[in-house]
Amino acid sequence: EKNGGGPEIVYVNEAFTRLTGYTYDESVGQSPRFLQGKDTSREQLDLIREALQKGKPFMGELLNYTKNNEEYWIDLNIAPIRDDSGKVVQFSAVERDITERKNAQIERESLISELSVSNEELERFAYVCSHDLQEPLRMIRSFSDKLQTHIGDGLDNDEKGKRYFQFITDGATRAQDLINDILTYSSINNDAHQLQRVSAQELVASIIESMQLTIEDDNVSFTHDALPELWGNKTQLYQLFQNLISNAVKYRQTSVNARVHLGVIDSGMFWQFSMKDNGIGIEERHLGKIFDVFQRLHPRGQYAGTGVGLAICKKVVSRHGGRLWVESEPGVGTTFYFTLVKPAV
Numbered sequence: 001e002k003n004g005g006g007p008e009i010v011y012v013n014e015a016f017t018r019l020t021g022y023t024y025d026e027s028v029g030q031s032p033r034f035l036q037g038k039d040t041s042r043e044q045l046d047l048i049r050e051a052l053q054k055g056k057p058f059m060g061e062l063l064n065y066t067k068n069n070e071e072y073w074i075d076l077n078i079a080p081i082r083d084d085s086g087k088v089v090q091f092s093a094v095e096r097d098i099t100e101r102k103n104a105q106i107e108r109e110s111l112i113s114e115l116s117v118s119n120e121e122l123e124r125f126a127y128v129c130s131h132d133l134q135e136p137l138r139m140i141r142s143f144s145d146k147l148q149t150h151i152g153d154g155l156d157n158d159e160k161g162k163r164y165f166q167f168i169t170d171g172a173t174r175a176q177d178l179i180n181d182i183l184t185y186s187s188i189n190n191d192a193h194q195l196q197r198v199s200a201q202e203l204v205a206s207i208i209e210s211m212q213l214t215i216e217d218d219n220v221s222f223t224h225d226a227l228p229e230l231w232g233n234k235t236q237l238y239q240l241f242q243n244l245i246s247n248a249v250k251y252r253q254t255s256v257n258a259r260v261h262l263g264v265i266d267s268g269m270f271w272q273f274s275m276k277d278n279g280i281g282i283e284e285r286h287l288g289k290i291f292d293v294f295q296r297l298h299p300r301g302q303y304a305g306t307g308v309g310l311a312i313c314k315k316v317v318s319r320h321g322g323r324l325w326v327e328s329e330p331g332v333g334t335t336f337y338f339t340l341v342k343p344a345v
């Protein structure tokens with residue numbers, strides 16, 4: 001009953017002496033606490049003491065120290081041994097050395113946390129950068145307008161001059177589009193406060209209304225299944241559906257009328273959506289890169305865009321715990337699939 005009333009070691013095997021560096025004689029008679037040191041978790045020790053006092057088994061991971069004061073991790077399994085009357089007379093403790101696995105796990109966790117810190121820094125950087133670029137761009141546009149007015153009639157017969165002004169305006173507009181998209185992309189985050197019930201039916205209706213002109217002008221037929229309720233960030237979900245619908249319309253074939261269908265099926269915890277078009281399709285070798293920021297398959301003159309839309313979609317879906325993938329056949333059409341969690345009832 002020394003060691004503050006705690007148990008005392010009565011036997012250790014050879015594997016124990018090899019692992020710890022303590023001889024049999026050095027170990028027997030000691031409290032098991034002689035293996036613990038400064039970084040051993042106090043909470044774990046409290047849990048062990050509590051289990052022992054109640055005569056209950058304990059399983060868990062613990063940091064121990066060898067005789068040379070080297071750390072090692074064990075997977076500890078303590079079981080009470082009772083006599084015939086049911087009284088706990090001893091405990092058996094089986095320890096497995098899990099140092100390698102534990103160290104690998106610790107390293108992985110610290111790498112992940114470093115990565116997410118640097119990721120957040122990068123996003124903040126992109127945000128600040130694009131935000132601050134807006135002002136000088138506005139200046140370029142506004143002063144090129146002023147300059148044109150200032151020159152006035154002088155420009156009327158100056159085709160070259162007019163063209164140069166056009167380049168300035170086009171360039172600045174394009175830069176503004178890019179900046180807006182980067183701002184959108186970098187401000188998609190995990191803000192749990194903004195989660196709400198969202199009606200996909202209403203969401204899609206308002207997107208279609210905003211695209212009414214394009215849809216009528218280009219004879220696009222857009223149909224959809226009955227759409228469910230979703231759980232998420234409304235603005236982000238709007239961007240997701242809107243990017244996919246407008247891509248389906250934008251990358252249509254000129255030879256046939258564009259048909260776009262938004263389908264949805266029940267997939268357990270998730271709704272699985274499909275945005276199917278009969279457009280130009282995407283070659284297999286390009287399928288991997290279309291979700292990356294600024295990746296485009298066509299020159300700007302052919303189809304307008306910044307190459308950020310699908311990156312935004314990917315980020316929105318993954319921030320909502322779902323998956324986004326694509327199947328496509330060139331000349332036949334493309335289907336984007338994505339899953340979104342159902343709201344809790």
Ligand code: ADP
Nearest residue numbers: 247248251290296297305306307308309310334
């Ligand atoms: P953007 O449309 O601005 O170029 P996105 O990130 O939305 O950028 O799309 C990336 C690329 O993927 C597009 O440039 C296009 O080549 C291809 N793409 C996207 N949606 C479709 C679609 N529905 N059909 C064919 N190609 C598509």
